[in-house]
Amino acid sequence: MPAAAAPPAIPSTASTAALTKPTLGFATLEREVVAHELPLAGELPRWLNGSLLRTGPAKFEVGEQRMRHWFDGLAMLHRFTIDGGRVSYGNRFLESRSYRAAREQGRIVYGEFATDPCRSLFKRVQTLFSPGNALPDNANVNVTRLGERFIAMTETPLPVQFDPETLQTAGVRPYKVPGQLSTAHPHMDRGTGAMLNYAAKLGPRSSYRFFRVDPHASESRVIGSLPVREPAYMHSFGLTERWLVLVEFPYVVNPLSLVLSGRPFIENYRWKPELGTRITLVDRATGKAVEGFQTDVCFAFHHVNAYDDGGEVVVDLCTYPDAGIIEDLYLDRLRAGKPVTPATLTRFRLGLADRSVSREQLADGSIELPRINYGRCNGRPYRYVWGNGNGADGWIGEIVKVDTTDGGRQVWSQPGCYPGEPVFVARPQAEHEDDGVLLSVVLDAAAGSSLLLVLDAADLSELARAQAPHHIPFSFHGQFASRIVPTTQDNR
Numbered sequence: 001m002p003a004a005a006a007p008p009a010i011p012s013t014a015s016t017a018a019l020t021k022p023t024l025g026f027a028t029l030e031r032e033v034v035a036h037e038l039p040l041a042g043e044l045p046r047w048l049n050g051s052l053l054r055t056g057p058a059k060f061e062v063g064e065q066r067m068r069h070w071f072d073g074l075a076m077l078h079r080f081t082i083d084g085g086r087v088s089y090g091n092r093f094l095e096s097r098s099y100r101a102a103r104e105q106g107r108i109v110y111g112e113f114a115t116d117p118c119r120s121l122f123k124r125v126q127t128l129f130s131p132g133n134a135l136p137d138n139a140n141v142n143v144t145r146l147g148e149r150f151i152a153m154t155e156t157p158l159p160v161q162f163d164p165e166t167l168q169t170a171g172v173r174p175y176k177v178p179g180q181l182s183t184a185h186p187h188m189d190r191g192t193g194a195m196l197n198y199a200a201k202l203g204p205r206s207s208y209r210f211f212r213v214d215p216h217a218s219e220s221r222v223i224g225s226l227p228v229r230e231p232a233y234m235h236s237f238g239l240t241e242r243w244l245v246l247v248e249f250p251y252v253v254n255p256l257s258l259v260l261s262g263r264p265f266i267e268n269y270r271w272k273p274e275l276g277t278r279i280t281l282v283d284r285a286t287g288k289a290v291e292g293f294q295t296d297v298c299f300a301f302h303h304v305n306a307y308d309d310g311g312e313v314v315v316d317l318c319t320y321p322d323a324g325i326i327e328d329l330y331l332d333r334l335r336a337g338k339p340v341t342p343a344t345l346t347r348f349r350l351g352l353a354d355r356s357v358s359r360e361q362l363a364d365g366s367i368e369l370p371r372i373n374y375g376r377c378n379g380r381p382y383r384y385v386w387g388n389g390n391g392a393d394g395w396i397g398e399i400v401k402v403d404t405t406d407g408g409r410q411v412w413s414q415p416g417c418y419p420g421e422p423v424f425v426a427r428p429q430a431e432h433e434d435d436g437v438l439l440s441v442v443l444d445a446a447a448g449s450s451l452l453l454v455l456d457a458a459d460l461s462e463l464a465r466a467q468a469p470h471h472i473p474f475s476f477h478g479q480f481a482s483r484i485v486p487t488t489q490d491n492r
């Protein structure tokens with residue numbers, strides 16, 4: 001794929017101070033727009049047609065109340081659609097019940113990740129035993145496609161379906177989750193297109209439950225269940241062709257404290273390093289668990305990939321020394337420009353015969369929000385990881401590509417620019433794992449707005465950038481959906 005010449009810089013209108021601060025990425029965006037054609041510099045590959053759909057926190061104040069943590073912000077959907085070499089854009093708040101209640105009552109009504117609206121004990125008990133009525137559905141973490149349904153997700157068991165063209169919320173729950181906590185990082189079964197995920201069922205006898213949802217189903221089916229006394233906070237899990245991989249970090253919660261403490265959700269978790277890091281494999285076919293893998297303490301949000309390697313299972317994670325990264329992401333700290341702990345690409349090798357665990361750092365430098373060539377490599381041996389690295393100011397300032405075979409690392413960065421998760425899109429009929437593009441929403445602090453950056457995934461050279469009509473608060477995750485091109489006019 002030929003690399004186009006670097007497009008001209010977008011004119012600056014902001015102060016020099018803004019150049020060095022990513023704080024605009026934590027400012028509320030109220031404006032909802034439909035832009036039929038964004039200013040474009042460079043040239044898009046002819047084969048690239050479809051929509052990058054993303055969700056993320058966008059509203060951090062409700063009335064006089066403020067959200068406390070980056071993960072708390074009310075969700076907004078964003079759509080960058082590439083069609084015939086042009087880029088259109090739309091954004092819209094997710095009409096979750098969390099959002100509707102906040103808008104109608106002018107206050108934070110549902111408890112979020114680290115913000116609690118001081119509910120009564122009755123309400124908190126209701127949350128545990130009747131989650132369908134009391135849990136938030138502020139799906140600001142990830143979007144996924146299940147058959148023809150598009151779904152925004154967070155860590156409560158309340159996925160929100162939406163229209164990928166208009167971004168309107170569908171008003172139906174696409175499927176039921178067998179527990180009170182889940183992840184926004186499901187995996188997809190290569191053969192059937194079914195979604196695989198885990199949930200924590202909380203109660204007097206708590207358990208982890210892996211479950212699957214078929215592409216057109218509204219019910220879930222439990223694959224395997226593991227009893228647990230104090231569930232760990234787990235943001236994602238791994239998948240090989242044979243195993244589901246559960247990595248329990250020693251950041252755990254007594255389920256009763258979620259009800260009785262009166263503290264926000266995440267502030268009930270406790271760091272217990274004496275537990276170590278425990279890994280369990282669950283057979284995808286039988287649901288049978290293989291337990292007893294133990295290694296040094298660490299914490300992670302994101303599994304990168306996993307695969308079977310003879311008598312070993314390889315599990316790659318972006319690891320931190322402990323759960324302090326959660327503290328780093330409180331909004332007061334972020335807006336004060338305090339640095340964020342870097343994550344390291346770490347490989348664990350699990351020996352099936354002797355339950356041994358070896359651990360190896362795969363590359364120097366930091367990497368978070370990892371992406372792979374998922375369609376080709378998920379659950380299989382692979383070579384490349386793309387993600388974000390920390391810049392000199394300690395905040396995400398880089399798009400990186402890591403070669404897991406030799407630790408080689410390539411970097412894209414530009415002064416004053418703060419890129420988000422780079423989503424890999426494979427070129428049709430590609431022969432090589434890294435033949436495709438990366439799509440990343442970048443905050444250009446100097447311009448006071450964001451842009452869609454398109455890089456050649458092989459060498460990180462810039463192909464094109466399209467300027468969005470406003471800043472887009474830093475978001476977490478998104479997916480590229482081929483062939484989703486608006487066919488109707490938006491009615492806003």
Ligand SMILES: [Fe+2]
Nearest residue numbers: 235301476477
């Ligand atoms: Fe995530």
